[in-house]
Amino acid sequence: MHADPKGVLTGVHFLDGDHACCEGTLAAGARFSAGYPITPSTEVVERFASRIPTVGGIFIQMEDELAASIAIQGAVWGGAKAFTVTSGPGYSLMMEHIGYAAMTETPCVFVNVQRGGPSTGLPTLPAQADMMQARWGSHGDYGIVALCPSSPQECFDLTIEAFNLSEEFRVPVMMMLDECVGHMTEKVVIPKAEEIEITPRRFTKEPPEKFHVYEPKENQVPEMVQAGAGYRFHITGLTHDERGYPNMNIDAQDRLVRRLQDKLKPLANGRGLCETENLEDAEVVVVSYGITARVAQRALQLARRRGIRAGKFRLITAWPFPLERIRELAGRVKAFVVPELNLGQMVYEVERAAAGQAAVLSVTHAGGGVHDPEAILNAIVEAARL
Amino acid sequence: MQSLSEIRIAGFGGQGVILAAMVVGKAGAIHQGGYATMTQSFGPEARGGSSSAQVILSNEPILYPYVTQPDVLVVMSQEAYTRFTPELKHGGTLIIEQDLVRLGQVPAGVRVFGVPATRLAEELGRKVVLNIVMVGFFGAVTRLLDPDALRKAVADSVPPALQKLNLQAFDKGFEYGTLRISQSGESGDAESIIPTLESVP
Numbered sequence: 001m002h003a004d005p006k007g008v009l010t011g012v013h014f015l016d017g018d019h020a021c022c023e024g025t026l027a028a029g030a031r032f033s034a035g036y037p038i039t040p041s042t043e044v045v046e047r048f049a050s051r052i053p054t055v056g057g058i059f060i061q062m063e064d065e066l067a068a069s070i071a072i073q074g075a076v077w078g079g080a081k082a083f084t085v086t087s088g089p090g091y092s093l094m095m096e097h098i099g100y101a102a103m104t105e106t107p108c109v110f111v112n113v114q115r116g117g118p119s120t121g122l123p124t125l126p127a128q129a130d131m132m133q134a135r136w137g138s139h140g141d142y143g144i145v146a147l148c149p150s151s152p153q154e155c156f157d158l159t160i161e162a163f164n165l166s167e168e169f170r171v172p173v174m175m176m177l178d179e180c181v182g183h184m185t186e187k188v189v190i191p192k193a194e195e196i197e198i199t200p201r202r203f204t205k206e207p208p209e210k211f212h213v214y215e216p217k218e219n220q221v222p223e224m225v226q227a228g229a230g231y232r233f234h235i236t237g238l239t240h241d242e243r244g245y246p247n248m249n250i251d252a253q254d255r256l257v258r259r260l261q262d263k264l265k266p267l268a269n270g271r272g273l274c275e276t277e278n279l280e281d282a283e284v285v286v287v288s289y290g291i292t293a294r295v296a297q298r299a300l301q302l303a304r305r306r307g308i309r310a311g312k313f314r315l316i317t318a319w320p321f322p323l324e325r326i327r328e329l330a331g332r333v334k335a336f337v338v339p340e341l342n343l344g345q346m347v348y349e350v351e352r353a354a355a356g357q358a359a360v361l362s363v364t365h366a367g368g369g370v371h372d373p374e375a376i377l378n379a380i381v382e383a384a385r386l
Numbered sequence: 387m388q389s390l391s392e393i394r395i396a397g398f399g400g401q402g403v404i405l406a407a408m409v410v411g412k413a414g415a416i417h418q419g420g421y422a423t424m425t426q427s428f429g430p431e432a433r434g435g436s437s438s439a440q441v442i443l444s445n446e447p448i449l450y451p452y453v454t455q456p457d458v459l460v461v462m463s464q465e466a467y468t469r470f471t472p473e474l475k476h477g478g479t480l481i482i483e484q485d486l487v488r489l490g491q492v493p494a495g496v497r498v499f500g501v502p503a504t505r506l507a508e509e510l511g512r513k514v515v516l517n518i519v520m521v522g523f524f525g526a527v528t529r530l531l532d533p534d535a536l537r538k539a540v541a542d543s544v545p546p547a548l549q550k551l552n553l554q555a556f557d558k559g560f561e562y563g564t565l566r567i568s569q570s571g572e573s574g575d576a577e578s579i580i581p582t583l584e585s586v587p
């Protein structure tokens with residue numbers, strides 16, 4: 001299915017990441033957003049609020065982030081594609097409803113333009129310190145997808161991908177921008193609507209009397225219905241059976257919660273997005289994402305100029321983490337260097353994947369700016385000496 | 387071979403620093419078909435705080451998006467001048483709003499150009515277009531970008547109702563810059579280019 005031309009601003013633009021992300025939501029078909037605007041993510045919904053009357057849809061400024069993050073789910077069950085946008089403090093408040101979206105398998109997108117934390121932290125300055133929160137922030141076991149753009153163009157492209165993945169796997173998808181990428185302005189090429197692939201909602205073809213709202217179908221994903229289409233269905237955050245009714249039975253819990261994680265396995269095993277360079281001969285591999293991947297690129301260039309065989313592994317799909325690919329690399333490289341704008345988060349996943357086969361060096365930064373490329377270079381040099 | 391120019395534009399919030407950088411970036415990335423990355427930093431205030439934007443122009447995709455040693459520094463406040471002049475590249479170009487910046491010691495090898503952008507904007511009836519006057523002046527003295535590309539970028543960065551005014555502002559800055567260059571014989575040393583405050587009519 002192709003994008004609806006009404007939402008596609010075809011052309012060559014000079015946009016910042018936040019605005020490009022907004023154009024991505026419109027191209028993906030989102031026609032509803034509820035938000036409680038917060039720096040540095042405000043521009044996403046500001047643009048959506050001004051664009052949506054001409055495209056045809058709704059933006060509501062809610063009373064807080066809890067309301068925003070559940071209003072979008074109401075819209076989804078009403079038939080719309082929907083998303084909300086926030087930054088650290090608001091993201092914390094949305095955790096309850098991210099769990100609800102995971103449990104009720106509501107396809108929706110959460111955009112988090114990361115700033116320095118904890119708490120109110122650094123409102124106008126970057127960090128990448130919500131990466132673990134994106135994966136584990138709500139209680140219980142569940143699965144999500146998280147994508148990390150490194151440029152305004154990717155803010156556009158990956159936002160469409162985020163909506164598509166949310167429809168395919170019926171999970172909340174996290175667009176994990178950082179303040180740098182959100183506020184960085186570059187050329188953004190928006191293709192024609194017929195060149196943009198859109199994943200339609202998995203609406204059921206079953207007749208109402210045969211339909212079970214949480215019966216696992218293709219790839220363990222149940223099919224959806226739209227409220228008001230003549231189907232009786234029940235959704236709840238309580239553990240439920242295939243009919244959607246609460247079921248406090250251990251078997252029902254086991255079946256449901258395992259499926260919520262297992263349905264994402266295709267993404268963990270091979271379909272995850274990444275960008276690699278010079279891995280063939282690499283002795284040291286730099287694993288990074290978002291703005292830090294671009295800063296690390298300079299360190300990589302300097303390292304190779306010094307004759308160090310350094311390779312690049314840029315995580316685009318951060319969650320599910322590409323465990324198998326990193327594990328395979330760990331068997332043939334000396335070390336991984338993991339720079340990130342936090343005190344060490346995704347580095348734990350790299351360590352887990354490496355499982356002692358290769359050294360793992362963390363290059364931390366508390367946020368508020370980006371790394372000095374020299375700091376990353378020094379870690380590469382140190383890793384090469386191991 | 388990558389040819390890369392780093393530009394920093396800085397001043398007070400409300401002077402249009404970000405829009406000026408936007409125009410320069412857009413001219414490079416869209417109207418001239420190259421690559422440009424614009425980043426910005428500002429305080430929480432909407433007006434009056436410090437504001438600074440960085441633009442990198444290149445003929446190849448830009449990886450590292452930050453300015454480390456600008457080739458061109460455009461300053462519209464004393465604070466911005468004091469803060470950013472030391473990082474200017476040797477042989478770089480310093481452009482100042484000459485009524486708002488009093489020159490101190492200029493690093494050796496730096497070409498300095500002054501323009502009374504606020505006054506020129508006031509002559510057009512609207513002080514707010516001082517940023518576009520600056521862009522015009524920047525275009526004339528640096529010749530980093532095709533003047534037509536810059537002019538087009540001005541036109542499509544402002545609301546239609548203000549297009550004429552902004553294009554006049556651009557032309558005024560550009561003409562002033564062209565004049566300055568011809569007077570200095572493109573030698574670009576501070577004494578000959580910057581009129582002292584007393585000599586300004």
